[in-house]
Amino acid sequence: MWTSDTMSNAKNWLGLGVSLYFWGLMDLTTLALSGSARPLTKSQEDNLSDKLLLHQRMKRSWVWNQFFVLEEYTGTDPLYVGKLHSDMDRGDGSIKYILSGEGAGIVFTIDDTTGDIHAIQRLDREERSQYTLRAQALDRRTGRPMEPESEFIIKIQDINDNEPKFLDGPYVASVPEMSPVGTSVIQVTATDADDPTYGNSARVVYSILQGQPYFSVDSRTGLIRTALMNMDREAKDYYEVIIQAKDMGGQLGGLAGTTTVNITLSDVNDNPPRFPQKHYQMSVLESAPVSSTVGRIVAKDLDEGINAEMKYSFVDGDGLDVFDISTDPNYQVGIITVRKPLSFESKKSYTLKVEGTNPHLEMRFLNLGPFRDTTTVHISVEDVDEPPVFEPSFYFVEVPEDVEIGTTIQIISARDPDVINNSIRYSIDRSSDPGRFFYVDIATGALMTARPLDREDISWHNITVLAMELNNPSQIGSVSVTIKVLDVNDNAPQFSKFYEAFMCENAKAGQLIQTVSAVDQDDPQEGQHFYYSLAPEAANNPNFTLRDNQDNTAWILTRRSGFRQHEQNTFYLPILISDNGHPMLSSTGTLTVHVCSCDGDGVVASCNAEAYILPVSLSRGALIAILACIFVLLVLVLLILSMRRHRKQPYIIDEEENIHENIVRYDDEGGGEEDTEAFDIAAMWNPREAQAVVKSRQDMLPEIESLSRYVPQTCITDNNVHNYVLAKLYEADMDLWAPPFDSLQTYMFEGNGSVAESLSSLQSVTTDSDQSYDYLTEWGPRFKKLAEMYGVTEGNGALW
Numbered sequence: 001m002w003t004s005d006t007m008s009n010a011k012n013w014l015g016l017g018v019s020l021y022f023w024g025l026m027d028l029t030t031l032a033l034s035g036s037a038r039p040l041t042k043s044q045e046d047n048l049s050d051k052l053l054l055h056q057r058m059k060r061s062w063v064w065n066q067f068f069v070l071e072e073y074t075g076t077d078p079l080y081v082g083k084l085h086s087d088m089d090r091g092d093g094s095i096k097y098i099l100s101g102e103g104a105g106i107v108f109t110i111d112d113t114t115g116d117i118h119a120i121q122r123l124d125r126e127e128r129s130q131y132t133l134r135a136q137a138l139d140r141r142t143g144r145p146m147e148p149e150s151e152f153i154i155k156i157q158d159i160n161d162n163e164p165k166f167l168d169g170p171y172v173a174s175v176p177e178m179s180p181v182g183t184s185v186i187q188v189t190a191t192d193a194d195d196p197t198y199g200n201s202a203r204v205v206y207s208i209l210q211g212q213p214y215f216s217v218d219s220r221t222g223l224i225r226t227a228l229m230n231m232d233r234e235a236k237d238y239y240e241v242i243i244q245a246k247d248m249g250g251q252l253g254g255l256a257g258t259t260t261v262n263i264t265l266s267d268v269n270d271n272p273p274r275f276p277q278k279h280y281q282m283s284v285l286e287s288a289p290v291s292s293t294v295g296r297i298v299a300k301d302l303d304e305g306i307n308a309e310m311k312y313s314f315v316d317g318d319g320l321d322v323f324d325i326s327t328d329p330n331y332q333v334g335i336i337t338v339r340k341p342l343s344f345e346s347k348k349s350y351t352l353k354v355e356g357t358n359p360h361l362e363m364r365f366l367n368l369g370p371f372r373d374t375t376t377v378h379i380s381v382e383d384v385d386e387p388p389v390f391e392p393s394f395y396f397v398e399v400p401e402d403v404e405i406g407t408t409i410q411i412i413s414a415r416d417p418d419v420i421n422n423s424i425r426y427s428i429d430r431s432s433d434p435g436r437f438f439y440v441d442i443a444t445g446a447l448m449t450a451r452p453l454d455r456e457d458i459s460w461h462n463i464t465v466l467a468m469e470l471n472n473p474s475q476i477g478s479v480s481v482t483i484k485v486l487d488v489n490d491n492a493p494q495f496s497k498f499y500e501a502f503m504c505e506n507a508k509a510g511q512l513i514q515t516v517s518a519v520d521q522d523d524p525q526e527g528q529h530f531y532y533s534l535a536p537e538a539a540n541n542p543n544f545t546l547r548d549n550q551d552n553t554a555w556i557l558t559r560r561s562g563f564r565q566h567e568q569n570t571f572y573l574p575i576l577i578s579d580n581g582h583p584m585l586s587s588t589g590t591l592t593v594h595v596c597s598c599d600g601d602g603v604v605a606s607c608n609a610e611a612y613i614l615p616v617s618l619s620r621g622a623l624i625a626i627l628a629c630i631f632v633l634l635v636l637v638l639l640i641l642s643m644r645r646h647r648k649q650p651y652i653i654d655e656e657e658n659i660h661e662n663i664v665r666y667d668d669e670g671g672g673e674e675d676t677e678a679f680d681i682a683a684m685w686n687p688r689e690a691q692a693v694v695k696s697r698q699d700m701l702p703e704i705e706s707l708s709r710y711v712p713q714t715c716i717t718d719n720n721v722h723n724y725v726l727a728k729l730y731e732a733d734m735d736l737w738a739p740p741f742d743s744l745q746t747y748m749f750e751g752n753g754s755v756a757e758s759l760s761s762l763q764s765v766t767t768d769s770d771q772s773y774d775y776l777t778e779w780g781p782r783f784k785k786l787a788e789m790y791g792v793t794e795g796n797g798a799l800w
Contacts, residue, residue, distance in 0.1 A: 067117070067154040071125040072161050078118035081108065081154060085115050086137040088146050096140040101133035101151070108133065108154065117154075125156040126193045158195035160255060164204045164245035166190050169259030177233035177265040178365075179226050185215065188222040190245030190257055205250035209258065211241030219250075224261060233265040234302045269307035270365045273299040273356050275375040282336070283380040286344040294323065294336040299356035299373055301332070308332060311359050319350030319379065336377065344383040345417060352377045388414040388424050388467035390479035395465075397447070400486045401455040405730055406723025412445035414467035414477055422469040429464035429478065436733075438483070439726055440465055447481065450726045451733075455485040456521040489581025491521040493530050495589040501556065502607060504598035505563050513544075514556040514591060518577045528552065528579070535574035535588050544573050544593070556591060565595045569607065 073079045089095040099110035099117065107121050108131065131154045137147040166188060173186035194201035206222045208215065216227040224241065241261040248254030275297070282295035301308040312325050312334030324339045334354060357372040390413065397410045416422045426445045428438060438461070439450040447465070461483040469475040501514035518530045532554035534546050543563075547555045556573065571593040578586035596607035776787035 067152065068157050069119060069123065069154060070157045070159060071123045072159055073119065073122060078109070078120050079123075081117040081119055083114070083116050084110065084135050084137075086147050088137070089115075094140050095146055096138045098136045098138060099133060100136070102131040104133055107131065110135075123156050125158045125195065126162060128156065129195075130155045158198045158201060160194055160199070160201040160248060162193040162201075162247075163255035164190035164192045164247055164257040166243075166245065166257060166259035169261075171259065171261040172264075173224070173261060174264045174266045175226060176268050177231055177237075178268055178270055179231070181226055181229050183226045185224045185226065185263060186261060188217075188224065188243050188245075188259060188261065190222070190259075192247050194247065200248045200251070200254075202247060203249045204245045204247050207244045207246070207250075209242040209244050211239060211261075211263075214239055215241050215263065217243055224263075231265060232270075233267050234271065237265045239263045239265075267304045267307050268365065269303055269358060269360060269362050269371070270368055271302040271307075272369050272371040272373070273301040273310060273358060274373050275299045275356065278375055280375060280377045281380070282377060283382055284338065284342065285382050285384050286342040287384045287386060288338050288342060290338050290341065292338050294338060294379060295377075296328075296336070297334045297354060297356075297375065297377065298332065299334075299375075301358070306360050307358070309359055310334070310356050312354055312356050315353050315355045315374065317350065317352035317377075319352050322350060323352065323379070325354060336379075342381050343417070344381045345419060348381050350379045350381075352379065383418070385469070385472055385475055386417050387475040388469060388477035389417050390414045390465075390467065390477060393479060395479060395481040397481060397483045398486055399449070399453065399483060400488050401453045402488045402490060403449055403453060404723075405449055405452065406726045408446045408448050409483070410447040410481065412440060412447055412465050412467075412479065412481070414445065414479070416469060420471075422471045425468050425470055427466045427468065429466055432462065432464040437461060438463060439722075441722065446722075448722065448726065451730055453485050455487050455523075456491065459485050461485070487523050489522050489524065489579065489583065489585055492585040492587040493518040493520040493528075493577045493579045494587055495519075495577070499589070500592045500594070502594045502596050502604055503558065503563065504602055504604065505565055505595055506561070506598065507558050507563060508561045509558055511558045512555050513558060513593065515553055516556065516575065516589075516591065517553045518589075520579050522579070522581060524579075524581055526580070531578040531580075533576045533578075535576045538574050541573065543571060546575060556593075563595045565597055565607075569595045571595070 067082045069079060069081050084097055086095055086097075093113055096112045097110050097115040098112065099105075099108065104110075107119060107123070108117055109120055110117050132151065133154060134149050134151045136145060136149045138144065139146055168189070171186055171188055175183060175185045188206070190204050190206070192202040192204055196202035206217050206219050208217045208224075212227070214226070214228045214231060215224055217224050222243070222245070224243070239262075241263055242258055243261060244256050244258045246254045246256035280295070280297055284292075284294045288294070297312070299310055299312075301310065309329075310327055310332040312327050314320050314323070314325055322338070322340050322342070324337050326335050326337070327333070328335055334356065336352075336354075353374055354377055355372060355374045361369075361371055395410060395412065399407075399409045403409065412426060414424050414426070416424065424445075425442050426440045427442065428440050430436070435451065435458075437449065437451045437453060437458075439448050440446065441448070445465075445467075463481050463483065464478050465481055467477045467479070496517050496519045499514060499516050503511070503513045507513065516532070518532075520528055520530070522528075530552045532546055532548045534541060534544075541559070543559055545557050545559045547557060549555060554575070556575075573591040573593060575589050575591055576586055577589060578584055594607045596604040598604050773787070773790040776783055776790060779787070
């Protein structure tokens, strides 16, 4: 029979005995479990034996009890767990006890002689709460089992050796500002590793160590709530709360653990926007383009995120249609921009009332409003030097193609929009008029033709006229001028192609041999209509006649029959073609008619087209030699003519020329008024007279001749200098033999009564007292020589 003895923290317990039969012949033994390892008394053994004898014929069964041992033993000696004992053990050491199972030999050991069980390692219930072991009694001498193997359990008894732990800490939470008292923030949970079924070791109680009076915690559930009303994020937006969890129900001696809860107050829209200034002063240049920024304003809002979003708008002012305001979504700034072009001359300042509002409102905070504010913005328009402005902004001109050179077709007008109103000078952007068909008067803006116009060549001209301020050449305005060249009847109709007819010898009278048509480059408004007839020299032609079909075509018919190829194989028929224009224009086209021999079906067989045969006496090589000689002679003639044109000859000087009215023409630096080799300006006022006396400079042949034969007499009689100059310029452009440089110089009128007065040096002063040149000494070393010639030097007096 097995007996065991075990001790656990002053707890004594008594087990039940179990009768065991070993191989059916063994004595009844008792198993006593008690607080101390002592054998059963004689009376206990007798009572137990009487009870067990009743069951001698029943199948044996094991009822094994548990051993209990405290965890975390800190002594130096092995911890005594209990004792195993067999009734067959007589104390002579013949029985050997063996322990097997979980932790046998490592955690637990047994004295194989006495059966005492000890724990040789520190036990931790949180790591392992129980061990299952097996015990066996063997005959030490034979090794034969003296008792059947029996299984028992050793349970580790808990002590309060683990503090509560917050496994998810530290915690982060947020709660809206201005939340009512008792609003839930977050729930924290602490875990105790001790045995919750044994005592209060695992019973946790929560408390708040830091964070009062703003927050509170439920001692049982760990739920954190707000404890103070009207907590304002703008005053303090972050709180660090420390929560403690203590076991043993919070009693003295219990273990405790803490965690940190970082609580942030989230924003609500409880602050209205406010402008830091009630008046803003801004300025903008009148040249600022549309959509350019004038300035920025901002309304301060202590809230953040969506609660600080702003919307700006104009609510009043005199510039509502001139300026716009928008909101920058990133910085919540109001951006004022130009909506329409500004003009300092029209309006110098604007006043606007701007409102900033919160678009996202919370109804429970409306009593803190109003959630809007206004400010006043004064905008001053600054004057800038603006380029000239054309009125109108676009020109459309129609001009007939036969207009004379120098004719004014349109007056271009521009003005300086500035208060100063500077003078304007006009010009043409030559990139828009590469052919230089037009010219604009620099002072009046009169747009004139400079070259003949031809609708059939260019029917539309799109030019750009520039207007420049006289005092500030950088200010340039421009305007587009579209010129439509109107058609005039200046082109005679012509055959649409070369016509050549072939007829048979047996052609009958009245037979159609050719249909002709014509084309005309003109484009009359009423449409093209051509009239056909035989030319006057062929009006009584005995061979052919013409029929006008009145549809811009004509038929050529035979007037007779009996044509003979050997008599005349080719006829040339002149045909007169007239148009319906005003004036009517006509031209003569020639129809070539070949008489051919034909077969019976009228198919042409031969038209006597014989090839040209060279004479027998003239070989092909001789012909080539003759042509080469002719070519060489032509080259020599041209070379001689070219040399004669460039040969220098003495100048022809007109002694009667007036040196006061000359346009001097030279291509290098000359002697000023002493160079009188030029043509008399009188030619411009009386070109007919000048034509008779004009003399050319022989060193610049061929020089441009007088334009009196090209310029219309109406232009001459009107003294229109512009027309004369433009006509002369056109002649120079068209003259292929003219020198490659201009001989026309720019000049201005001078003399008494003119703005420039007299520029002649003939009446210059001749005495020292009339003119002083002392200032030349102040012009620096570069003018030292000039100062010595005309100025006064120290100690020498005047030098001449």
